[in-house]
Amino acid sequence: MSNATISSATISSATWQQFLISQGAQFNATGEAVFTTPAAPASGQLFDLSSHGLIAVSGADALTFLQGQFTNDIKQLSQAAQFTGYCTAKGRLLALFYAFSINETIYLQCPRALIAALVKRLRMFVLRSKVVVEDASEQFVILGLASADSAAHIQHLPLHAHQYSQTPLGSLIRLPDSHGKQRAQLIVESAQAEAAWKTLAASFNPTDSEQWDTLEIQAGIPQVYTATQEQFVPQMLNLDALDGINFKKGCYTGQEIVARTHYLGKVKRRTLLAALPETAVAPQVGDAVLDAKQQEAGQLVRVAANKQGGWWLLAECRLEARAAGSIYWQEYELAFAELPYTLA
Structure with a gap:
């Protein structure tokens, strides 16, 4: 530079x-x-x-x-x-x-x-x-x-x-x-x-x-905050899809776990783009998201107000739970949208 x-x-x-x-x-x-x-x-x-x-x-x-x-x-x-x-x-x-x-x-x-x-x-x-x-x-x-x-x-x-x-x-x-x-x-x-x-x-x-x-x-850009430190393996935040992981560079702290997640097959948890309607209280980073059986399916990664009302968010989620049905924050159903990049 x-x-x-x-x-x-x-x-x-x-x-x-x-x-x-x-x-x-x-x-x-x-x-x-x-x-x-x-x-x-x-x-x-x-x-x-x-x-x-x-x-x-x-x-x-x-x-x-x-x-x-x-x-x-x-x-x-x-x-x-x-x-x-x-x-x-x-x-x-x-x-x-x-x-x-x-x-x-x-x-x-x-x-x-x-x-x-x-x-x-x-x-x-x-x-x-x-x-x-x-x-x-x-x-x-x-x-x-x-x-x-x-x-x-x-x-x-x-x-x-x-x-x-x-x-x-x-x-x-x-x-x-x-x-x-x-x-x-x-x-x-x-x-x-x-x-x-x-x-x-x-x-x-x-x-x-x-x-x-x-x-x-x-843009599908995640973040780690105080509330979510040590909660995610990098692939759970789509860091591989964002070219944030180099699998050929050699050893670094945590490399064995990150490489194992990559080479053993499909990642089971991903960060997804979604919207929420207006809510009684504001969703917070680290809040749990729930599957159709009201069991924990993941957590909120990033949250911002939608200028037209409601909220935009990134939610880390078990893909199995997402495929099985609706995902909720409290009693509100998440409306999922397409990420601007492809997940492997």
């Missing part, structure tokens, strides 16, 4: 929130930005993704170190960003990272609430390797962009998902399209974040962060 020098300036969460408030944002109970002012007539959308944190891993041995930790081939990051899983020895996911490289430093993106514990855990395994693991969440601001227009609307947009490009505002990574919209995330150095937001807001509508979660769900 870019060889530009990365600034050491940081911006605190509180300072960034105050700036967004000055730009018309409010913040809900979960810390997500909500914009109540009417949107200007434009098809592009601009999102605050500061609920995402970053771990920076650098040093002469960084690639070798991470290659022994994660499910994907970290050596391919010079060509494109990637999804990758961080497992326990039992093959259960502690985190699902979106990994990318800037100026020979590897960045691991995941929910900000997980960052401190993951940094601590990764440092435990560094030992004598020449590796530095740091919380870089306040060195950058991550912004999301979505547009139903041609690629020209998001300037410098790469041709394919996960490819990088360098822009005057920061490092741009194209993400999988969702619901007919092209998407990208922009990683902006903290010192330039306010100026970048103002520049982008001139042609993109500032939009509620939860609507970004909806686009992620519709």
Whole structure:
């Protein structure tokens, strides 16, 4: 990616929130930005993704170190960003990272609430390797962009998902399209974040962060949160279908379990896209989903409000239970939709 020098300036969460408030944002109970002012007539959308944190891993041995930790081939990051899983020895996911490289430093993106514990855990395994693991969440601001227009609307947009490009505002990574919209995330150095937001807001509508979660769900992108750590083998979250597992790269923590799941046959549990009608209470990540006999069939992986009412969600589910009949959250039946990718 870019060889530009990365600034050491940081911006605190509180300072960034105050700036967004000055730009018309409010913040809900979960810390997500909500914009109540009417949107200007434009098809592009601009999102605050500061609920995402970053771990920076650098040093002469960084690639070798991470290659022994994660499910994907970290050596391919010079060509494109990637999804990758961080497992326990039992093959259960502690985190699902979106990994990318800037100026020979590897960045691991995941929910900000997980960052401190993951940094601590990764440092435990560094030992004598020449590796530095740091919380870089306040060195950058991550912004999301979505547009139903041609690629020209998001300037410098790469041709394919996960490819990088360098822009005057920061490092741009194209993400999988969702619901007919092209998407990208922009990683902006903290010192330039306010100026970048103002520049982008001139042609993109500032939009509620939860609507970004909806686009992620519709793209079939799962996530691991505090409530669901150590609940899933990577294939249960479709990480193989998202090119987040490399079965030829060699050993890593949990590799034996992940490989066994792959080579012994068809995966019995998968993450499926579904919708719920309006409900008396909001569904939560980690809530159980039930089969027709009201027995547990899986759990909710990701949840976001549907702008038209109700909820969009990703639900991990026993495929046998799904094939046998309806699946429920509480008394509400899930309405399943097609994922935008194929499950083996």
